Amino acid sequence: IGRLLLPISEVMEESSEGKVNIAKVLKNAGGKVEKYQSYVNELRSEIEDDILKTAQEEVEAYKKIFDIKEESQYIFNLLSEDILIILNSSSFEAAAALNRSLIFLLFNADNFKDEALRKIFANKELIGEAKISIDDKEVAPTVSAWLKDFIKNNGSSLFDDLILAQYLNTSSNARALKSKEKETLGNLIRFYKNITFFPESMNEIPPQKWQIFPFDATSYWQEIEGSVKNKKQLGLPTESEIIEEEAWSDDDVLSEKDFKPENYDDSKELRILRELLSSFPPASLERKAINEEIKRLERNKK
Known part of the structure; x- marks a missing residue:
């Protein structure tokens, strides 16, 4: 039990309404928490390695659209x-x-x-x-x-x-x-x-x-979700329903992919991002950034 539950005890304690204390339960059953610490450390190490690997994979995909010299100079000017x-x-x-x-x-x-x-x-x-x-x-x-x-x-x-x-x-x-x-x-x-x-x-x-420049996105997502909910309550079409085709390029059509409306099987974050797209001009930096995030999330779903 200790080997199974201790490595995930922090997650269980955070997500459980009753705040289950795995270490305490184990001690009451006569077990020794320190005996299983190596398993906890090993799992944490594997998670950290997996996080870094995922980030590096995303970076490789980003290289294709990124000008290192130009972007570096832009950021240096901001920091100065x-x-x-x-x-x-x-x-x-x-x-x-x-x-x-x-x-x-x-x-x-x-x-x-x-x-x-x-x-x-x-x-x-x-x-x-x-x-x-x-x-x-x-x-x-x-x-x-x-x-x-x-x-x-x-x-x-x-x-x-x-x-x-x-x-x-x-x-x-x-x-x-x-x-x-x-x-x-x-x-x-x-x-x-x-x-x-x-x-x-x-x-x-x-x-x-991950955030290098820290910011609080909580109120932002709440505002977007509220806007979507209000439109649905009024019986109005949401932006994602209107611009559903925008997520499909000419290449997608020519490759004869089976078309399945994304919002039939979609995550909350993807739906919110698609709602947001129409708020910005087609050539804007904001729209480009949102499109990049949509593509990244879609890649992760495959």
């Missing part, structure tokens, strides 16, 4: 002068597209991580209005200065959200920030962590949920 635009953005499409590019470049572009970090640590954009104190000196609250202050207080090793929360709420510099400014600073430090320690910073996170 406009990092706050991204950190404060409410655009799900922009954040998702940028994250795909960052992950691709981290895997494939030589020295990308080092150059990206150099750009960030040279960034002079301000978070907050008042000067901050570093090594007994008053300095402007730049992106560069905030990162140096965090590292001075917490070191340069991989850290968790608890360390970040403690810094934001207890350090004299961060405590003086307004709520929105503190949120921006938190996102900056998470971004620094995600890129500096990549891919280790993505351990135990499914590839489809």
Whole structure:
């Protein structure tokens, strides 16, 4: 029982309404939890390897449509002068597209991580209005200065959200920030962590949920789902029903594939993405990004 259930105990405890504690049950039955720890460690290692393999496969598919030099320069410019635009953005499409590019470049572009970090640590954009104190000196609250202050207080090793929360709420510099400014600073430090320690910073996170620039997509998906539900309640056709043919190219038709409407056997995420397509012009970056995500999900279903 220990060999079977302990490796998945965390998942069971998170998903069970009764919060089943497998380790406790095993102990009550006279078993020794530590006896099975090697099986737990082995499963975790296999999961991490599988996550990395899946991500690398997606990267290989992305290579065909990606210009490394052009995209690298675009991102370096953002990190040098406009990092706050991204950190404060409410655009799900922009954040998702940028994250795909960052992950691709981290895997494939030589020295990308080092150059990206150099750009960030040279960034002079301000978070907050008042000067901050570093090594007994008053300095402007730049992106560069905030990162140096965090590292001075917490070191340069991989850290968790608890360390970040403690810094934001207890350090004299961060405590003086307004709520929105503190949120921006938190996102900056998470971004620094995600890129500096990549891919280790993505351990135990499914590839489809990887984020380099952190953003909250929950409210976005809820809004889209609400829009779809309202149209169905009113008896109106949804965008996916109107543009169903868009997912099929001329090549699909010429290859004589059996046509089966996708939304008859589809995941929630795919349906939502198709609903979203019609919100953007045909040549827009957002529409391109959504189409790429649809293709990726469809590949995974095969």
